[in-house]
Amino acid sequence: MKNLPLILLLFLGICGFSQENLTYQKPPQEILELAEAPLAPSMRMDHEGENFVFLYRSNFKSIEELSETEMRLGGLRINPKTNISSRQRYYTNIKVRAGRKNKETTTNGLPKNGRFANFTWSPNQKMMAFTNTVATGVELWILDIATNTAKKITDATLNANTGRPFSWFKDNNSLLVKFISSEKKQLIDTKTAVPTGPTISVSEAGKKAQNRTYQDLLKNKTDEHNFEQLALSELHKVNLDGSKNLWKSSDMYRNVSFSPDGTYVLVTTIEKPFSYLVPYRRFPSKTTIYNAAGSIVNEFSKVPLIEDLPKGFMATRTGKRNISWRDDKPATIYWTEALDGGDPAKKVTYRDVIYELNAPFNAEPTTLIKTIGRFAGIEWGNNQVAIAYDYWWNTRNTKTYVFNPSNNKSEPKIISDRNYQDKYSDPGNFITKRNEFGRYPLDLIDDKAYLIGDGYSEKGKFPFVDEMNLKTLKTTRLYQSNLTDKVEAISSALDIKKGEFIVRLESKNEYPNYYIRNLKKRIGLIPLTQFENPFKSIQNVHKEVIKYNREDGLELSGTLYLPTNFEKGKKYPMVMWAYPEEFKDKSSAGQNTKNSNEFTYPWYGSPVYWVTRGYVVLDDASFPIVGEGDEQPNDTFIKQLVSNAKAAIDAVDNLGYIDRNKVAVGGHSYGAFMTANLLAHSNLFAAGIARSGAYNRTLTPFGFQSEERNYWEAPEIYYNMSPFMHADTMKTPLLLIHGEADNNSGTYPLQSERYFNALKGLGAPVRLVMLPKESHGYSAKESVLHMLWEQDQWLEKHVKNRPEKTEEEK
Template sequence: MGLAQAQQALTYQTPPKEIADLVNASPTPSVSFSRSGEFMMVLERSGNPSIEDLAQPELRLAGIRINPATNGPSRSGSFENVVIKNTRSGEERRINGLPENPRLGSFSLSNDEKFIALTNTTNTGIALWVVDLSTMEAKQLTQESVNGVGGVDMSWTPDNKIVYRAINPRRGNLPQAPLAPSGPTVQETSGNAAPSRTYQDLLTNAHDEDVFEYFMNSQLMILDLNGNATPVANPGLISNMNLSPDGKYIRINYVKKPFSYLVPVSAFPYDVEIWDIQGKKITTIAEIPLAEVRPTGFDAVSTGKRAISWRADKPATLVWVEAQDGGDGRVKMEDREIVYMQDAPFNSTPVVLAKIGYRFGGISWSDDNFALLSERWSATRQQRVSLINPSKPGQKGTVIIERSSDDIYNDPGSPVFTTNDFGRSVLLRKGDDVFMTSEGGSPQGSMPYLSAYNVKTKTERILWRSQAPFYERVTKVLNADATEFITLKESTDIQPNYWLVNTRRRIAPRQITQFAHPFESIKGINKQLVKYKRKDGLDLSAIVYTPEGYDPATDGPLPVVMWAYPREYKSAAVAAQVRGSQYTFTRLSWGSPIYWVTQGYAIMDQTEMPIVGEGDDEPNDFFLEQLVANAEAAIDYIASTGIGDRNRIGVGGHSYGAFMTANLLSHSDLFAAGIARSGAYNRTLTPFGFQYEQRTIWEAPEVYSNMSPFMHANKVKTPILLIHGEADNNSGTFPIQSERYYNALKGHGATTRLVFLPHESHGYAAKESILHTLWEQHEWLEKYVKNRQ
């Protein structure tokens, strides 16, 4: 046993140059299409922020992280430039007059697509800007008055004004913390069961409540293009607002007390009010109570009205759903939910649009005779889509799709949308044919396609499909019969770029963006989709990367980094399906294991780790044995090919993948080392469910105990590296999970190292943190895998 070491003071370190250069590569721009598809916005990003950026003051209140200096989110990406590019001609136009050192975001096109509204964030606030697309000139419309807490909220009116959520100019001064508390903090329950997930960043005392109110306090404003702003509706703690399609009404959600110390702001009580655009209150549609008390299970929902929204194809018609089973998925009912409609001026009796047997999943609108209603049921992974006739409310719809949501081989995909006269998204269809895009899952991997799905025959006609050796998918359809569209095309070593395709004219596709390859140094690495079997016959797959020019016959076996994330399934046949594509571009994110292909390792990425429980069996009842069987099959495969050295294989994962890693090291001796980032290791700290586990710890105590690596820390004989962000905001993965697990491992003499990253959340953002994380992983792999004694 080695000597136990106390904490170490360590400056940020940098991995080998080959890895660091890949991290520092210039990011590829993002693209956003206009609704008509006539042009695209090419949004240019800067690289990762510095640790100084992340170290700015931050408030963590009611599940929201706030930058008090800007009255906006403390952690949000931004863009430093935007270029307007014509999709057919490829002509580019640059915008003049943007601010210096811009941090741009929240881009929103006017309904006539003549203007772009956007925000610019400085160190002191958020301002609204507008771009005139006829002159390509940008100008600032407001002072730094935008309230970005919980996200920027703005909408265009039909006459090109902007409704946005501003800081309430009369909110007063920031509440100061008292020198001494006025009394204890007390929570009380009246005996009703109130199971709750383990949320981060919750309110903890009366001062937190006051500060939360201060930063949420908002006033809606109507702004013209000359910068004249007029308040509309009452100020308050506005969490969300949305204009009706005709622009005459505004739906506003006002958060109200009592606040909760158990759940985030999304579960706080709120009123849903309708105001007209002139600032007159029309009605209160709903008074939603605090959602602390609700049934358990992922199919549990709150009672009363929820999912209140506007019909996209009507001027001002509200739609919402109400559970009929008390929100409890364990109650057996045929008509579990009812969908209602109500037209302006919202004083008539709501109309029953539809009754459904699963949970409401949304409606895709077309016109008054055609809409697609989606339902889902998480416990069985079932998904159902029905054709309904909104002009005949209450009439039973026709089920056109019913499938497992996990079944990618039989997934017809998602509808394609177009824009109607209200500027809203509605179905693109031709009679009974709805145009759809699908990932195109197959035994050969994903081959995306565009189809016409006939709702009468329930069959699809494939109009276009990606062809090997490329991975190509439709991103924007440009005409009514879906014969002209834009695709995003890539291959293993070809950077994704946008192409204009026309199937009617039968002319060659034309490339319309020229984004450069950001990772030239790994352009020649080998990538293959591999398939193999688990000992019970279940088909598995992974993506294997090896160094450029590598040949196992002459070069011999390599050390291996295996990276994975377990998933639960209710069907063995579905679990065996091949996921992913061998033709996708090899893009490296901050958390990728592919960096180590530059260091002489083979990489098994996206290594399938299915956990199957069919019928009445729950997948997690078999978690450990199936997890180990998955790992054994992967190791047997990579060793049998001559690529991998069976004695030099490291395993790793992030979040639930970290949980997987710790369990594999507890219950097998298959690996040389493990890397576990931002995981949860003690399931008693997530007692009301986790991942896809819907049972509570009191209903399945053995499952919680058996699946908790903390309970089996005494069995770990393999070196394990633990990394965690100190400011992890993900439900269940509190930093204390790694802290206590490390303590348990150390207490039993395991070889382990715990690294806490200052200011980092569940995903790591600062360049220094990312480079240091890669250095930690590299040192661990070199010592315990590549050079294993």
């Protein structure tokens, strides 16, 4: 073995060159200027459409922000120094416009380098409360709309770890605020903590707990301690002058909700024991009703730890759930309970029942309605009219009921019974109107309700407003857009009697803007915003929705972009981007909701950037996976996947635009899973880009995406659908990108790392890029720009400049 040192030296040399020590890179200028284009502000409007708050933020966080201290506990990601989500998106500037025709002006009194979040109107909509995060914590601020002035009313001691840390009292002069508990103990440093014993988990015989592969779960007693300390809060009543008094002592407060009239407060707290299997929203909880002064009225509900639900997507827990206030009454609570024990396998006439209980909450509850499917919500109207919804995932069915809340002897009427994936038959959403409580019940005029619909059809998108007589169920169309050169969306109704609606208009090169449209008077549109197109370099790019057929006749579609330097007769490389979607019928799967007049918006994960680099781009290509009747969609997943891809390439190739030997495929999350499978099971592509995917389904054994069978019930499905299991067949260049801190169920970073190791071990051309600090979606500017650089380099090398095939390869 005298050559052993030489062998070891060679081995170490190979290992040393298997990584590239790159600093963050930036993409070419034509991509960079699009990626760095400023965002239009987010707009908040009062219910009369008279006062507007514009919120400005950067496209990105910085890697410094992502590198701030972070603790991952019970499904939460918390900055323990500031006591707010470490992934919180912040606004950095505020402007106000008082009056539709005035110009917005910058708010006075804002702090420098502010990080603003949690904007919430006061009940009278004359103010907005919001938080500002500083280095030491979270402050509460108030924006006065009339004076356009902001002021701080608390120090940086709010606790926003479990969500928005405040709610308005009805008097408009005070707020109920979560503060860091005075009983909070010091956090334990997990890196230096000395264990006091092993971590032990127990499963009782016959008690099944088939849960998804959640991330950021508690792992040990140290995590339990830290979670409890970070969840502990005190509730204080804070006046606008900054004075405060204790409203409720220390507890792990999760949700706080005032009754519509402000007389009562519904408070949900997190209880023990904690769990190492599920996130905090499935920990035990208690819901209590207090009066506005903080005195207990009713201990309304206790929920145990939820680790062992029955099998199936439609499974739910027993007991009270979906507890909320009726929007149309001063103080009436309602909730739902399962009639099937929460088990979708049971054969029952009705799945759920909805109850209500009026203040002071000491009588027997009243039954309102029973639903055939799983309860999905209620829109309240008045004491004679309400609308309820249910759904059933296995059949993709949803039903809409109209019922009389004051008479449970009156049989509810089903006014819609449809496949919720059937976009062409969607009747729209009922219009609501702000009432005296500041809530939004149905906007009813006599016996009539009103709906706004998207208006998707075979001919395109033509949104509408319908009037429905709730007694006769007759529907009358009041308005339908007829625009063919723009896309119109009806956002909301300002005043149905006057015919005033807020609409949004856009075209492929006109940034979306908001207007007032009067449906009764033939007057011009009244502009509310005038946002400019920040992506001028691609505003004239050719864009069209193409339709084509799969080999089984199913109609597919995609949005096709031609390069900015397009020359007729020349053939270009192509990037195809997609995301598979499961259907239970071919009719819904073949529907098209794309529109070539939609504004061309190259968000950070978009492939559209590459039109500036000489590529044809087919974005949002249809990838339906259909399983009709007893057949499940995934039973023929690979066959349908390849068929979808071939149909797309054939369609663009038949138009004469591309060199079909230079086509790349890409996707994010389940789209990454799709990409890896296409490269493993076809020779259609020159290269692939897979971001934040899962590649070994045995690591997600209790279901994934829309697959509810577990591994042991369908092992061949899990095996055949796993690209990892077919790594030996994959010879096409693949770029794997993954956030090191991915928090999405199932897409652990380990998925990309192990898949890369398998491909590398088998000699496949593959590159793995792990983005530090990034979650399932990427947010730091440095990360996003580097990702774009990686993708561009990969496409240039393996697609645009791919060597021509030899005769043997052909």
